[in-house]
Amino acid sequence: MPATPPPRPLVKRLSPGAWAAIAWSAGLAVTVLTRMRLPGESGPRFRPGIQLFRWDGPAFLLVATALTLAGCALLPRRPLSALCLMLLATICATFPLSEVEIPMAQFVAVDVALYAVAAARPRRTALPALALAVGTLVGFLAFRWLMGWPVGMSAELAVALVAVVAWLLGRSAHQAQEYAERARAQVERQAVTAERLRIAREMHDLVAHTIGVVALQAGAAARIVESRPDRAREAMLAVETAGREALSGLRRMVGALREGEPSTDELELTPAATLAGLDRLAAATTAAGVRVDVRWDGERRALPPELELSAFRIAQESVTNVVRHSGAASCEVRVAFGEAYVSVTVTDEGDGSPRAASGGPGLGLAGMRERVALLHGEFAAGPRPEGGWRVSARLPVPAYEEAR
Template sequence: MRATPPPPLLKRLTPRAWTTLAWGGGTAFTFLMRMRLPGEEQSQVFAAEYLYRWDGLTILALASGLVLAGCRRLDRRPLLALGLMLAGSAMASTTLSVGEIPMAQFIAVDVALYFVTAARPLRVGVTGLAMAIGALAGYLGIRVLAGWNVGTSAELAVALTAVIAWLAGRSVHQAHAHARALGERTAAQAVTAERLRIARELHDMVAHSIGIIALQAGAAARVVDTQPDRAREAMSAVETAGRETLSGLRRMLGALRRSEDEPAARRPAPGLGDLAGLAEATTAAGVRVEVRWLGEVRPLPPDIDLSAFRIIQESVTNVVRHAASPSCRVTVDYRDEELAIEVADRGRGGAPAGTGFGLAGMRERAALLHGEFAAGPGPDGGFRVVARLPVPEGVR
């Protein structure tokens, strides 16, 4: 099975093939216009007397050879290819008893000019257009100097087709350049977003663990002489928290080093199902966490589940580090159209000291999910964090 669908049939043809078909079509059209077709009393254009003679056919063969040689060099040397094709178009016109290079003989040049302008820098495209206009003007100038008739009006129409081909190619070139710039910008934004996501995950995981470790270590230092058993339990909790944090860091760094094509058994991202373990670990550290569940508990999309857990984790970490409160209450409310989260304590209140990365990260998580976030003093004192995350209609 193909990884990607094949391109459309017209996209599979190379510029060389398109210019070759254009020359063949123009040559066939030239002969067709000089024949009496069904329903016509006479042909639209009278053929030159020597068009069907050996010398006329020889000139046509040589002109076709020049054009086909130019088609072969279109990818490698585009300006040389245009020069050969212009020479072939002018040569083929000498057997038609006309005063200009007809449009049918110039179609291949127009197609080549389009591809050159679309694929090459502006300088090459402008040079190609100047060569095409110059060849048309030079053909008329030679006929004027020789005292022959010229078809100025018809040649102006042919020149207009060259300008249109150049404009179309330039438009395609600018569209491709714009698409590449957008792709590069999107890739850069994706890298930045991934870095921010990793930074948030590291902050939430490390900040919570370090807060628990600091609290347990302080408790152990206070009771190490009077209650060695409790000090030993506190240090065991410090060891456990440290090992879990180190394990999480190793998993995250390993995922960063691993290529996308390598299969890997990754531990599922944390979610609200891990809230009991978070409350137990924090309670063991000395800050009792009461969890209340409201509404009908149901599965949530992974991004909402992870963000809800991280917001609660960071809020509990702020209680441990800044609130000086013996307890806090976590409320998770499964509503019809949203998930509401509230973390409240009865501590000293006020915003957490420091740089505020925790609150900014929680607010950013809620904003990415088109939710709402608020943090500030509670109505009964202390500090309260509230977040509302909308739930997609398909999983309500």
């Protein structure tokens, strides 16, 4: 059953236009209340103008409310036009109040709209919005001053300051959102890069093992082509089979690299290698001329996919190194299942020279060591006292650690 997503916060459930309408309604309520004598007061905070009690006062307020609601509805699509309607509404609402400036309560809806525009729109839209708001305040005071009427300069400075603060908060939210998107895109790019590196390691393991088997089979076929043509034919058929399998795997991996990361359908159709493939690996390598004996210790059980894949790749890389560098005629792969770990040990009776230890060009031992380190395991590789080479990896089983 899919998990239910958490509910969105209240501030996200309503649109910016709805919040602006709520701010206008709250400002209108504050305007009315401050012009009434409230309990505990000797008189109203502001003396109401005579126009407020005539027909034209409520008419102006109704017109201002209609303009504001129209601007709120238009805000998501045409923010600058919406802001113009809301600014015109503040001017209409100021006339019946007998105020010498645009009151703060009438400008709260504009502040909310300024924040919304600055937070959601680019700078080329946000800057004109701020200019419209501040320009309206300046124009209103300039008109009253030119007409010789009283001017509330100090109060209007506070209104302008709140408008600028609302705009700055919106720009800060816009920049935070842009930063979060860039960080999310960077994380996605890093995930794709890590996936491509993983596919490249898988490609190396596949190609290295297949080339080693093909080289041995081709060499054996060349030596017995005249004396044992039937065996030579079998060897060449084995070369063909290994080549086709390698080509198919390369096509899948290259396709995944081109597409960035494999889809869910691809992952289902191409399951990752597991320890169950060791018998097939041993059979193919034995047919190529190097006998591989697989030994299982402990109770075999299913492991997490990353452990299965890493254990198999470590065994495959070790067997490939035996085929390519050791000169040994046989090797042994021992897989031990413990209560809290699984270990893979590959031993051979080759020359144990430093060249065999290096693994040649490519990942080699460094790749195996990296795989084990990522899983917080233990890795060791080196010559044996009795001769030959030994590679050992011990990987902890996460289920045991969590249960403990």
